[in-house]
Amino acid sequence: MTITPYQLRQKIRNGNMTTNTSGLCSGFVQGNLCILPQDYANDFLRFCHLNPKPCPIIGMSESPGDFRLKSLGQDIDLRTDIPQYKLFENGQNVAQVNNIEQFWRDDLVAFVLGCSFSFEEALLADGLDVRNLSERVNVPMYRTNIACQPAGPFAGNMVVSMRPYKPADAIRAVQICSRFPSVHGAPIHFGDPAAIGINDIATPDFGDSVTINAGEVPVFWACGVTPQVAVEQAKPDFCITHAPGCMLVTDLNNSKLSIL
């Protein structure tokens, strides 16, 4: 029996689902969450605008204090509808919780950023393997030497995710992902990891390593961990994000993000 995104969010809100949303509500957009005080929000918005490939905004609060984001789904409450949240003070992770009602403030601005689940679904639908899914691990992610455009206190190098493909499949993946600019779009590099400052492909900085078979090359996409790194560097006095893999499940169809 399938469950709608609305039903899943209600279940999360009622405390009946507190884990990873990967693979749930297939066909619907899931998003990364970043909540910042108003004093930081304008710079963060500018950072995302300057770095759209790692930081594609698919929704944000209409005004400070707004936790609804009506554009992303029916009756969304960002304080209760995500399975796990991480709380940061001055850049330090101070808690992980299932509900942020008691931490909500009238000056908080929420951002929802596109996530790779959407394009991975499109790759699978085309018959391409997504190695982190077929090996049932987290996607490998790496810090690069590619500097993001800074905005106020937000800065840092781009983080990338990696999926290995044979060249002909990598070319197809470029075509498929080019249709989805709001979920990281086309890859930013393939082949030699050292060319973008990755010294050891077998040791990702985040996530798990995956098998790269003979004849395959690593293909690298801009990754939504990039804004997290920028936030860690900015050290805002207060910040809330989703916990890795515990996303906001929206009512938007993945296909709605396709520009073609």
Next chain:
Amino acid sequence: MTITPYQLRQKIRNGNMTTNTSGLCSGFVQGNLCILPQDYANDFLRFCHLNPKPCPIIGMSESPGDFRLKSLGQDIDLRTDIPQYKLFENGQNVAQVNNIEQFWRDDLVAFVLGCSFSFEEALLADGLDVRNLSERVNVPMYRTNIACQPAGPFAGNMVVSMRPYKPADAIRAVQICSRFPSVHGAPIHFGDPAAIGINDIATPDFGDSVTINAGEVPVFWACGVTPQVAVEQAKPDFCITHAPGCMLVTDLNNSKLSIL
């Protein structure tokens, strides 16, 4: 002073221009020519249909004996409007001429196939280098081990052209060329030449070698020499093609070939 495609064709027809059309009438589609007796035309059409990436048809005779191809331009006469033709008998090149009026037959069917000039122009317009152009040589072309789908006597392996790019530029080239399926479309391979049966990248089977700089990978496109190889293999009793680089210059804008 620029010259229109119509004016260039008239100049060629009048014998005042008998050389390479590369770089002339920038912005307009140039095409490969292949003329076959009706007995072979249906199989050749099927071969092109089965192998659209190397053999993209942009025009063909409305009926046997038709040398006009009105859809490609004003007052085109395929017997006179190409600078140099090659004549083949039983697969052997028997002559190279500037005019085929005396060889024309009522059973001949003409095919015009898209050529890489169109997508090279789109790559240049985007600021990408096209190495064969910047080094002022013919593009390097290679026989591969990728078998074409056979049709009647027409068969053989795909021939590819190669242009080197840094990975990020190769990704951009995939995006640009995907918009032009009727001029070979997206690349079919990048990286390891041996993976598609190319033993020595420095020694192309046709054309000239080009420099591959550090950090660049060879990127391979399906090539319009593929149908020529298939015709050589089919050994039709009679066949006429353009001479390399001496193309039909049409009235079609290159941008009209873009599907997006």
